Amino acid sequence: MRARDLLAAFPTVTADTAVVEAARLLAGQDLPGLIVVDERGLPVSILPGTQVLRLAVPGYCLDDPALARVVDEAHADAFLSSLADRTVRQALPPDGSSGRSSGRRELPVTDPDATVLELAALMARTHSPLVAVVEQGRLLGAVTLQALLDRVLAA
């Protein structure tokens, strides 16, 4: 069993996608994360769901749990809609550091020949519940943790 047997088409976003749109995509299609692609359609980042959520949460709430607690319920309920102008770009490394240069965190991206063990190790190492599969400069799709476990356990 190889990545090519497990992958499925997977929606992508770009750096210019609004955070609210990204959240809608995640929720609407029940995805574990999102693939961010560049202008060539190649993955520049994989955002687990929790990192998409991070984009939607005001910084002071991330730093201090007590501050999130003092925001009243009505304002808390509306936290996502107060972000109309925020985009996925904020979650990406600063411009100029794209590519797999040294010092960058490993991206959960592999080729169609990767075995299930390689996929599992990559997900575990990068804490990513999805891995993008690329061949000859083209994004073929993604393997999710659920798809991987389903197939490995059924085997």
Add this chain to the structure above:
Amino acid sequence: MRARDLLAAFPTVTADTAVVEAARLLAGQDLPGLIVVDERGLPVSILPGTQVLRLAVPGYCLDDPALARVVDEAHADAFLSSLADRTVRQALPPDGSSGRSSGRRELPVTDPDATVLELAALMARTHSPLVAVVEQGRLLGAVTLQALLDRVLAA
């Protein structure tokens, strides 16, 4: 909207649950992670799916992607079943450090009064796609990232 409005019953495992069993639970019920409880039924850890997977992957494959690559397809396919004696305990901090002592990582656990903003901040901070909800020494259930987004976006 509060955690009490968003929570749902959530399966739990213990330190003695076999890794294969944990993986089956995760896959079978399409869960984003697992709640590990102690003998009182209280959460001692929340394991995102990627961390359950980490338990199932041999250490040398985690350290070095190249080593995972040299394992042939047949052996790679069987990686999960070679772990019959491994339990969830391996993913937990060493005995004696349970509880929320200083220096421990924050657990994604909250009370039923937490607002959606608090839940979102907690998920983002702890990189956990689920939060356990505890009241008066009892685990009430969990709020998943999907449930949170569904309700926030529908509001």
